[in-house]
Amino acid sequence: LIRARLALILLASAWPLPADARPDEHLLRGAKAFQAARFEEALVELEVAERAGAAQAAWYVAATLQRLGRTEEALTVFARAERVAPSARDEVLDYYLALAYYDAHLFLLADVILERVALRAGPKIAGQALKIRADVKRLFESEPSADNIDAYLIRAASAERRGLHAVAVLYYDEAAALSQKRQKPHRMEEAIEGRARAAKNAERGGEGTR
Amino acid sequence: MRMRASVSIVWIVLALSIPLDARAETSSPDPAASALHVALEAQARLPADPPRLLTPETAIKPPAKASAKTASSRAATVRINAVVERRAEHLVQLELKNVERQREAAQARGQAESGAVAGEHGASGQARSSVARDRSGRSTGGHGRALDAQGGAASPSRGDGQAAASGPGQR
Numbered sequence: 168l169i170r171a172r173l174a175l176i177l178l179a180s181a182w183p184l185p186a187d188a189r190p191d192e193h194l195l196r197g198a199k200a201f202q203a204a205r206f207e208e209a210l211v212e213l214e215v216a217e218r219a220g221a222a223q224a225a226w227y228v229a230a231t232l233q234r235l236g237r238t239e240e241a242l243t244v245f246a247r248a249e250r251v252a253p254s255a256r257d258e259v260l261d262y263y264l265a266l267a268y269y270d271a272h273l274f275l276l277a278d279v280i281l282e283r284v285a286l287r288a289g290p291k292i293a294g295q296a297l298k299i300r301a302d303v304k305r306l307f308e309s310e311p312s313a314d315n316i317d318a319y320l321i322r323a324a325s326a327e328r329r330g331l332h333a334v335a336v337l338y339y340d341e342a343a344a345l346s347q348k349r350q351k352p353h354r355m356e357e358a359i360e361g362r363a364r365a366a367k368n369a370e371r372g373g374e375g376t377r
Numbered sequence: 378m379r380m381r382a383s384v385s386i387v388w389i390v391l392a393l394s395i396p397l398d399a400r401a402e403t404s405s406p407d408p409a410a411s412a413l414h415v416a417l418e419a420q421a422r423l424p425a426d427p428p429r430l431l432t433p434e435t436a437i438k439p440p441a442k443a444s445a446k447t448a449s450s451r452a453a454t455v456r457i458n459a460v461v462e463r464r465a466e467h468l469v470q471l472e473l474k475n476v477e478r479q480r481e482a483a484q485a486r487g488q489a490e491s492g493a494v495a496g497e498h499g500a501s502g503q504a505r506s507s508v509a510r511d512r513s514g515r516s517t518g519g520h521g522r523a524l525d526a527q528g529g530a531a532s533p534s535r536g537d538g539q540a541a542a543s544g545p546g547q548r
């Protein structure tokens with residue numbers, strides 16, 4: 168009798184707690200709010216889901232921040248999502264990542280992502296990706312000026328000063344890519360050195376971790 | 378015979394201790410991820426503005442030159458956003474407290490049950506457990522005791538409220 172009771176108690180303790188199901192509930196509520204364009208509400212639900220243990224929720228938090236126009240936060244959380252839940256990434260999330268790059272004026276980085284999205288996404292998102300790529304292509308019909316590159320380096324330095332090292336990495340990357348688009352590269356070494364420094368600091372600080 | 382029964386019990390417990398998610402992973406798609414995928418696809422938009430490279434001016438200054446009216450409306454939006462954000466953070470904290478409280482309660486229940494088994498020298502045992510929380514969210518320590526009704530001896534259980542109470546609001 169004692170053995171039977173012991174077995175029952177062991178079985179009961181091995182059963183997952185109801186709390187384990189909660190991240191999914193919040194993800195579902197977040198999905199409903201997002202679909203209804205209630206992005207602030209979606210953000211709360213998705214953040215709760217992430218903090219309750221659903222690592223993949225970071226992608227959706229980042230997409231919601233993009234939709235709310237909170238670009239730098241979105242970029243930081245996207246960087247975290249790539250680190251903590253790389254397998255959850257898909258072409259729809261990549262589209263939102265590209266939009267966050269676009270909002271931050273990181274058009275060359277956006278274009279690289281959109282190229283992939285246009286090949287893999289469904290007809291609606293692929294069509295939108297192609298449209299954005301065409302606009303970006305027009306933008307680079309003339310080569311970027313030295314002023315443009317200076318501006319990206321200013322943004323990168325500003326992000327570094329504010330401790331947003333992952334964001335700084337992106338601005339340095341864009342500055343280097345813009346420099347490459349010129350016949351005579353401009354401040355290329357600075358961009359490369361800045362990128363290496365910011366990446367090191369981002370890694371050291373575990374930026375974007377909760 | 379006894380040995381075989383014990384081994385069977387161990388196997389059953391091991392099988393059930395595998396998270397349900399892991400068992401379901403191969404058989405059915407994740408409904409939450411599917412719903413989010415659909416929502417994101419439905420809300421995917423094109424950018425509002427044409428692409429424009431940054432210049433030293435736009436890199437430092439706000440992007441648009443605003444009239445007094447649009448400036449004040451932007452200020453209002455900033456204020457609203459700040460309020461919404463504070464409210465959102467508050468809701469997140471409440472929800473996390475709730476999750477933590479439920480987890481502690483479940484843990485305390487489990488500990489009380491194992492306490493009851495420990496005190497089972499006689500025919501029956503009773504287990505009581507309670508967990509009290511102070512306002513800062515820390516467990517003040519519940520207690521569980523198993524009373525042997527027949528033997529009259531009290532044996533304390535391990536339900537001493539050691540639940541992993543890390544306190545709310547840790548980001």
